[in-house]
Amino acid sequence: MNISIIGTGYVGLVSGACFSEFGFNVTCIDKDKNKIDNLNKGLIPIYEPSLEDLVKKNVKAKRLFFSNKLSEDFKNSDAIFIAVGTPTNIENNKADLKYIYQVAKEIADLIDLNDKPKLIVTKSTVPVGTGKKIEEYILNYRKDLQLNKHFEVASNPEFLREGSAIEDFMRPDRVICGVESNYSKAILEKLYRPLNLRETPILFSGRETAELIKYASNGFLATKITFINEMADICEKVGADIQEVAKGIGLDGRIGTKFLHPGPGFGGSCFPKDTRALSEIAKEAGTNTRIIDSVIKVNEIRKINMVEKIKYTLAPLENKSISILGLTFKPNTDDMRESPSLVIVPELVKITKEIKVYDPAGMPAAKKMKEFNGVKWKNNTYDCIKGTDAIVLITEWNEFRALDLDKVKMLLNNPVIIDLRNIYKPVSMNELGFKYVSIGRGGI
Numbered sequence: 019m020n021i022s023i024i025g026t027g028y029v030g031l032v033s034g035a036c037f038s039e040f041g042f043n044v045t046c047i048d049k050d051k052n053k054i055d056n057l058n059k060g061l062i063p064i065y066e067p068s069l070e071d072l073v074k075k076n077v078k079a080k081r082l083f084f085s086n087k088l089s090e091d092f093k094n095s096d097a098i099f100i101a102v103g104t105p106t107n108i109e110n111n112k113a114d115l116k117y118i119y120q121v122a123k124e125i126a127d128l129i130d131l132n133d134k135p136k137l138i139v140t141k142s143t144v145p146v147g148t149g150k151k152i153e154e155y156i157l158n159y160r161k162d163l164q165l166n167k168h169f170e171v172a173s174n175p176e177f178l179r180e181g182s183a184i185e186d187f188m189r190p191d192r193v194i195c196g197v198e199s200n201y202s203k204a205i206l207e208k209l210y211r212p213l214n215l216r217e218t219p220i221l222f223s224g225r226e227t228a229e230l231i232k233y234a235s236n237g238f239l240a241t242k243i244t245f246i247n248e249m250a251d252i253c254e255k256v257g258a259d260i261q262e263v264a265k266g267i268g269l270d271g272r273i274g275t276k277f278l279h280p281g282p283g284f285g286g287s288c289f290p291k292d293t294r295a296l297s298e299i300a301k302e303a304g305t306n307t308r309i310i311d312s313v314i315k316v317n318e319i320r321k322i323n324m325v326e327k328i329k330y331t332l333a334p335l336e337n338k339s340i341s342i343l344g345l346t347f348k349p350n351t352d353d354m355r356e357s358p359s360l361v362i363v364p365e366l367v368k369i370t371k372e373i374k375v376y377d378p379a380g381m382p383a384a385k386k387m388k389e390f391n392g393v394k395w396k397n398n399t400y401d402c403i404k405g406t407d408a409i410v411l412i413t414e415w416n417e418f419r420a421l422d423l424d425k426v427k428m429l430l431n432n433p434v435i436i437d438l439r440n441i442y443k444p445v446s447m448n449e450l451g452f453k454y455v456s457i458g459r460g461g462i
């Protein structure tokens with residue numbers, strides 16, 4: 019089987035590397051020439067554990083190729099995956115589908131009437147009905163083409179998480195395929211057979227259902243995070259411990275322990291934009307999403323509330339120097355999209371004497387963002403915290419979990435840690451002489 023993947027970002031590159039690891043021939047295509055040139059030189063554009071080794075291995079085996087033109091391998095492709103971005107359109111909060119339609123046009127231009135039908139698969143997260151609209155778009159643009167005879171469109175939303183993307187792709191909880199014909203079904207069955215042999219459930223549904231499953235999943239997970247954050251606020255008022263509350267409710271099999279970690283609010287490239295898009299999908303369909311709308315609002319307010327928590331703990335801030343540990347929206351990624359740090363850090367820059375920051379992988383991207391104007395960049399944790407009046411921990415990178423706390427105490431002007439991820443135990447920190455403020459564990 020030959021696969022083309024258009025869009026070589028987090029999803030496209032990981033999917034390409036994993037499909038080639040299954041033994042298929044894969045070409046990853048991106049319009050960003052620099053990215054493709056670098057990949058052809060062996061330079062991986064994103065930080066994702068194990069990705070570099072997998073890419074190198076499959077390039078060496080001549081199963082994985084990179085190109086900035088679709089035309090080169092289109093003729094031989096059994097399936098063409100679309101994995102371009104679908105960011106929020108800031109004018110209307112809907113998913114912006116301009117990259118999707120650019121790709122649809124590029125594909126339509128290349129379809130040959132004499133070839134077997136081309137299977138186009140949306141792996142990008144796209145609003146319900148997009149598969150059908152791509153069909154209509156192609157039929158309108160190329161009047162000589164017939165659906166099913168020359169092309170088909172299927173939906174195969176991706177559920178990988180940045181930071182554990184390879185593992186998630188190789189051992190997913192399930193694979194969702196939305197198809198409208200047996201031809202599409204047969205190709206997707208072949209592509210996912212290696213996972214089926216490992217007993218991964220492969221669910222086939224109609225295309226609209228598959229498109230909605232993706233948004234419903236992200237909407238539910240965002241709701242779960244927001245719910246536990248609200249419970250953490252209650253814990254702080256009543257003297258309860260959110261870690262124990264999360265464990266206590268999570269052990270109920272109907273609830274489950276995952277996604278019950280309180281923090282500074284969800285961010286990243288998916289939950290914020292997908293909850294907004296889901297709300298717009300519902301409106302367009304003549305219904306509404308009151309729960310999701312609250313989740314979006316509560317999550318935005320939460321990031322601001324974190325600044326209030328910091329102010330309350332450290333007041334007055336005018337003469338304070340603060341060290342920030344972690345900028346990315348989660349550990350093990352360099353992705354800065356909609357990270358809580360983008361709200362928290364600029365507010366602190368305005369009201370403090372000095373902000374020093376360190377993140378193990380996010381700084382190259384963060385340095386290009388205006389939100390971090392005025393911060394001092396540091397190359398490691400201890401340099402960052404040296405001579406500051408308090409640490410604010412925003413991202414729970416592993417290297418922050420096992421700090422030399424005696425050294426930390428010595429380097430800080432005041433032993434104060436505001437931990438927005440609950441990676442230390444309040445009792446031990448207090449015993450060590452720290453003023454330790456965390457989330458939902460009494461106190462503030």
Ligand SMILES: NC(=O)c1ccc[n+]([C@@H]2O[C@H](COP(=O)([O-])OP(=O)(O)OC[C@H]3O[C@@H](n4cnc5c(N)ncnc54)[C@H](O)[C@@H]3O)[C@@H](O)[C@H]2O)c1
Pocket residue numbers: 024025026027028029030047048049050053101102103104117120121141142143144176177178179180287288
């Ligand atoms: N990042 C995640 O964790 C994740 C997880 C599941 C689903 N998704 C969804 O997958 C999609 C892709 O997300 P991502 O994070 O990989 O995006 P990304 O921004 O990392 O990558 C998108 C890539 O597409 C390329 N591109 C855009 N237009 C192109 C064109 N016409 N031809 C060739 N390349 C083009 C861009 O240059 C970029 O490299 C989105 O819809 C997203 O919601 C993302």
